[in-house]
Amino acid sequence: MRKLTVMDTSALILKIKRYNPEKDPPRWTETFNVETKKGMNLLEALLRIQDEQDPTLSFRYSCRGAVCGSCAMKVNGKLVLACRTPVEGLLGETTLIEPLPFFPVIRDLIVDMSLFFEHYRGIEPYLHGKPIPSDCEYMMMESERKEIDPYIQCILCGICFGVCPAFGRDAQFLGPAILAKAYRFLRDPRDRREKEILNGVNDHRGVWGCNTVFQCVKACPKEVPPTHAIVKMRGRILRYRFTSLFSRFLSMSRRIGSR
Amino acid sequence: MEFLTHDILIIGGGLAGLRAAIEAQKAGRDVAILSKVHPLRSHSVAAQGGINSAFDNIPVPTNDSWENHSFDTIKGSDYLADQDAVEVMCREGIERVIEMEHWGTLFSRTEDGRIAQRPFGGSGFPRTCYAADRTSHNLLHVLYEQVVGLRIPVYEEWHALSLVVDEGQCIGVLAFPLFEERTVPIRAEATILATGGYGRIYLRSTNAIINTGKGCYLAYQVGVPLEDMEFVQFHPTSLFGTNILITEGARGEGGYLVNVKGERYMERHAPHLMELGPRDIVARATQREIDEGRGFEGQYVHLDLRHLGRGKIMDHLPGIRQIAMDFAGIDPILNPIPIQPAQHYSMGGIPTNVDGETPLPGLYAAGECACVSVHGANRLGGNSLLETLVFGARAGRKAASNVKRKKRESNPLAFQKQSEAFQSCLHELSSRQEGEPCFRLRDELKTLMTDQVGIFRRESDLLSAKEKIRELKERFGRIGLKQKNLDFNNEWIQYLELEGMLHVAEVITEGALTRKESRGSHFRTDYPDRDDEHWLRHTLAYKTTEGARLEYKEVTITNYPPKERTY
Ligand SMILES: Cc1cc2nc3c(=O)[nH]c(=O)nc-3n(C[C@H](O)[C@H](O)[C@H](O)COP(=O)(O)OP(=O)(O)OC[C@H]3O[C@@H](n4cnc5c(N)ncnc54)[C@H](O)[C@@H]3O)c2cc1C
């Protein structure tokens, strides 16, 4: 392999946070120099290290095209998909690579996402369809589809959880991606639920736990806007409260009036 | 020895595996899915363009029907598809796609609110249903949502090591959780392989990195033949560099293919359909342009979308735009996309009937790892997603109905023996720390396959490839591993995958060498014509100690006698 010097601006120097509970100490950082080629991305660089330097380095990957959601990690303090990160911008200086924050680390850059998927299952994330004959599709307008479309893009990579102060504070907070998912079903004209969905998110674990700091919107690699979904669901809940207060008031005043 | 037991075990969490699981669970069986990645990370999530179904939602002068769809599929297959299977797919596909819509797939819509359809290569009608250009992301997430709703258990990040066979019956698998230090025997009355394609034995491939063809090898290893493996589809438009797919939908929407001289070269190769010619023809034309010096930098051509305008690109091809920007730094609204052909799809696989049954009782297969055969020598775009749903469901249903008929006690010894064999293999490998590392062999294999068993094939190349694969197999026997533990052992996984890759490559090469004709995706420069008299038949490859032994079987022809395939 090519010898690298500190001055070499085409050198990729990766300082990786490692973890292996069977080792002593279990946590350490390790620096690797990687030879780069034009158009290379960070995932390719990590695979190269695994092949040529250290087969024990562990991380998840599958599609290498930013669609499967496997390879989220922290790079120089920013949460990214490794496969969507060109190494070009990282050359010359040392790049720090860490696992996705707030999730328990299993090994090196692999984190335990079970809580994420527990929250996912918690909102019953499947269409509860209105009745329809089995041989024809629901009619839906393009405008209605486009309304939901941004929320469908989510690849469940977990990045938004890793930047979310609310989730960092309280692991019971449902989290941006999951609330975006709830909104996706709420807005789907084919889904018969409305109150159920809103009830499910109407507490501090749900929409009221969010700090509306838009960190998730900024970090999401697929341009999903979870905070927008959260704000819209808050609006609906408030409207419900208002109308139910109002109707209670009405019926009360009617009763008073009829006395 | 501790066993896990299920009526039906499905290996693979892509579209085919999930659809099979849903069907089997709804039939009241105890079902589990096992996958080496979380199901949502399966390769299926990447398919972009769409799924074919003859809904006839788009007004054109004549009506579309499942019979038309069958005809296009059979013609596209260069008449190698089994016509009864194609008819099943095209007929039942309509139900399967509507069901996906009912489960929540967010298909793009026509003006009157129905599922939108676009033209795709090799079809006479706008028949491809789509959800912008992220169709399968949508489909896979929806199927997974159903799986969650039905509470079907998933062994996530488990690797299937081998099938366990006893008295001529598949009785389960030996598997291991990637993060644990143990192998686990799983007993199942029925095992369904839904392990996807083997694209990554090629250097340039549009497939996910995990698509190594291991599932095909699992079957091949226990004596099940592999069918029509020499038919490997090359896609004309993969992004130069990473080979990420640029969907055919981009041409369906009106994109042009242009060479360095500024010519729309498809005029010379398929004057009627132009860019919408079938994949094999467009891929060969594109490779030829590059080989004959009409490419850019000798390596790629341009896919030009600029004339479609910002609005159409943003509405119909937002994913493609994102890919071009993220992975090539190019905005297709402003600049043409550099593209080159790459391996894309595996037409061949584990032979099954229309109910997913393989020649081995107790073993089923569906999806890209199977060969029903509905794609024959060349798959039409939009047909493989359909295949995963139709035959996934059928395999699940058949497995469920077979299971209730008989319950047998399986033999724990068969599991025990295999488990011990794995332990000692790993032990031996790790005692050879100085042996050659896996990745070097893997990279040599990939380069070899792209260079010598690729789009254009000829005898001398194929012979040398065969020789080289034999040499690689020998060197494989001398591989050494640094780690001897089971958990997190990336080298060990690589080793297991590479073993399958070498065998699959050998089968492809042997099939390609022996088939002295050109049909669909299999193009021999030394035998450029189709030869129905000798070669209108399926290849079956059996594993022997000397390599692959080939046999042949008849193609099923129902209503569409073979004709010349012109576009
Ligand atoms: C980029 C791209 C775009 C495409 N676009 C289209 C399109 O527009 N229309 C169309 O019809 N088709 C398209 N295709 C083809 C289509 O996507 C695939 O054929 C289809 O998704 C295959 O699905 P599957 O369920 O058979 O396999 P996969 O989705 O590949 O799933 C395989 C599963 O098996 C598991 N697995 C494999 N080996 C093991 C093992 N040893 N142990 C445990 N688990 C294992 C994996 O984890 C995975 O879950 C496209 C293909 C590509 C490459």
Ligand code: SF4
């Ligand atoms: S919303 Fe965005 S960041 Fe969050 S999981 Fe989905 S894709 Fe990832």
Ligand code: FES
């Ligand atoms: S590998 Fe799939 S998102 Fe990065």
